[in-house]
Amino acid sequence: MKDYFGREAHLSEKKLWLLDMDGTIYMENRIFDGTLEFLSLIRARGGRYVFITNNSSKSVEDYLTKVRNMGIPAGEEDFFTSAQAAVQLLQSRFPGARVYCQGTASLVEELRQGGIDVRLDVEPVDVVLTGFDLELTSEKLRRTCQILTEQKNVAYYATNPDLVCPVSFGYVPDCGSMSVMIRNATGRDPVFIGKPEPTMIRIVMDRFGYTPEQTVVVGDRVYTDIAAGVNAGVTTIGVLSGEATVEDFKVGPCPSYLFSDIKEILCAIQTTAS
Ligand SMILES: [Mg+2]
Structure with a gap:
């Protein structure tokens, strides 16, 4: 064909x-x-x-529930998310690092289950990781910008460069667009993982x-x-x-x-x- x-x-x-x-x-x-x-x-x-x-806003568990509800046969091993890739990258490149995360509660949980030392407040850290955050607030953005501005040597990663995420009526801003907001405020661009x-x-x-x-x-x-x-x-x-x-x-x-x-x-x- x-x-x-x-x-x-x-x-x-x-x-x-x-x-x-x-x-x-x-x-x-x-x-x-x-x-x-x-x-x-x-x-x-x-x-x-x-x-x-x-999409790093959902865990594998979330996706399993979602696709099974649609009748799709799948197990945990049938998924690979940018959050899992982030865990693998952080473990290999930054073992034992303190990681400030701007992401959903689900992403934070997945990182912690993967053995990552996740911090959520403004404090000295080794890595900043941002995800597609459907629970984003101006307070979170402020903390991320403060860390990236004050801690010049902190490594900065983002789970995915997608600018928008498709929804039923069109699109909503995804991690790539959130990174643009942070760049406008701090002058810093992340290394994307997905x-x-x-x-x-x-x-x-x-x-x-x-x-x-x-x-x-x-x-x-x-x-x-x-x-x-x-x-x-x-x-x-x-x-x-x-x-x-x-x-x-x-x-x-x-x-x-x-x-x-x-x-x-x-x-x-x-x-x-x-
Ligand atoms: Mg797609």
Whole structure:
């Protein structure tokens, strides 16, 4: 089956499917037509799917509840979030560090469960970490700005560079936009952890023992999902069910294939399966 650009999709060798969630398999609480059939086909063909998300406002536990309510079969090992990537990065690069966190209670909890020494007040720290904070207040922003201004040598990371997060009526500001506010106040830019960095993709390929040739990334965003796949050297599939338009996908980084939605990818696998 040909994709939007008229390219014949070669997907029969693919075993590890790294799927974005928001805008790719569902929109907020509405699962897309074809998602359940797509996921069950991957497993029936001996493959594995892992949901990879830049969204650090929810824990894996939160996501498990959400997708199970939609009827999606999944366990903890089927998710990898930018919060988990943050834990891994902090443990390896800053063992024992004091980490000031501007994020949701859920993110703070996940960091603490991962053994990170999280601080929430203005005090001497080694690292500042900001996430997609749906509980953001001006007091929190003030504390973050004070630490970044007064502690010149503090390392500064943010979970994900997404500017906006899709919701039912349009978009709300995501971690990338919150970072812009902080830059305007402090002059400091974070090092981002999630997509488009290839880190999350590489960790999951390693964990389950798949090669880049066996791996494919599916997502609705050019500058995070597709860019991460390109940076990791794997096949990428863009979908038009979320943020990016055909024009965005043409500007690039261009995905290996472009389909209208998950249902069309399902058809593409079925027609190349035999
Ligand atoms: Mg998305």
